[in-house]
Amino acid sequence: MTGKNQNNFFITPELTHRSELILHLLEYSNKLVIVKGDLDSGKTTFFNRLCSQDESNLIIRSLTVSALTNLNDIYKSIIDGKHHDELQETQYSQSELDSWLSRCQNKQQIPVLLIDNVDLLNEELLVQLLTLIKAENEHSVLHLCLFCEPSFLNQLEESGIYKDDSDSLHIIEMPGLSEKQTEQYIHNNYPADNSTDLNLFDEKTIKQIHRISHGLPGRINALCEQYL
Numbered sequence: 001m002t003g004k005n006q007n008n009f010f011i012t013p014e015l016t017h018r019s020e021l022i023l024h025l026l027e028y029s030n031k032l033v034i035v036k037g038d039l040d041s042g043k044t045t046f047f048n049r050l051c052s053q054d055e056s057n058l059i060i061r062s063l064t065v066s067a068l069t070n071l072n073d074i075y076k077s078i079i080d081g082k083h084h085d086e087l088q089e090t091q092y093s094q095s096e097l098d099s100w101l102s103r104c105q106n107k108q109q110i111p112v113l114l115i116d117n118v119d120l121l122n123e124e125l126l127v128q129l130l131t132l133i134k135a136e137n138e139h140s141v142l143h144l145c146l147f148c149e150p151s152f153l154n155q156l157e158e159s160g161i162y163k164d165d166s167d168s169l170h171i172i173e174m175p176g177l178s179e180k181q182t183e184q185y186i187h188n189n190y191p192a193d194n195s196t197d198l199n200l201f202d203e204k205t206i207k208q209i210h211r212i213s214h215g216l217p218g219r220i221n222a223l224c225e226q227y228l
Contacts, residue, residue, distance in 0.1 A: 014175040033145040037174025040218025047116040065117040101140040112143040176215030
């Protein structure tokens with residue numbers, strides 16, 4: 001959700017509410033949290049922001065799925081967090097994960113794993129992941145938040161893991177920006193020229209950008225770059 005000001009994250013009341021809700025669910029419920037949104041809706045930026053949250057009771061781990069992701073990558077992202085060995089690919093076992101989760105539980109800490117691009121998991125690995133989470137939660141706590149496109153929900157249903165257990169899911173949808181928020185977003189990321197103090201985008205242009213983009217930040221960025 002950034003344009004020219006790459007270090008800025010555009011905060012809206014809707015995103016603040018969703019962030020607070022997700023952290024609350026991950027700490028106090030056993031629900032599988034799913035954040036869904038269309039391409040360009042800002043899921044990855046939101047994902048990165050959540051990963052940087054500092055919550056005293058939560059140990060937040062993260063994984064961005066690629067076509068090469070395997071079960072060991074999931075183990076590694078949970079146990080090691082951001083500490084990656086670039087020279088040697090460490091292999092992890094189920095027992096090591098169990099031990100790590102038990103230590104967290106003894107310290108009254110709640111480990112959570114946030115996964116972006118979960119749509120890229122193949123069916124076998126998805127079933128392994130969901131089975132792993134269900135099995136672990138019978139012994140020690142491990143909570144999960146998945147970031148996906150809407151079509152992933154069909155894939156999840158086809159896996160059969162949560163087909164008859166919809167009450168254990170909590171689905172959160174990424175909001176599009178309103179017209180007023182789109183105006184603020186554009187002025188924040190494409191500020192006026194200091195030499196002329198003129199806005200680069202007039203009211204009519206902003207209305208057109210909002211209508212065409214449906215308020216999705218990635219599409220707003222593309223349209224702004226095209227306009228410029």
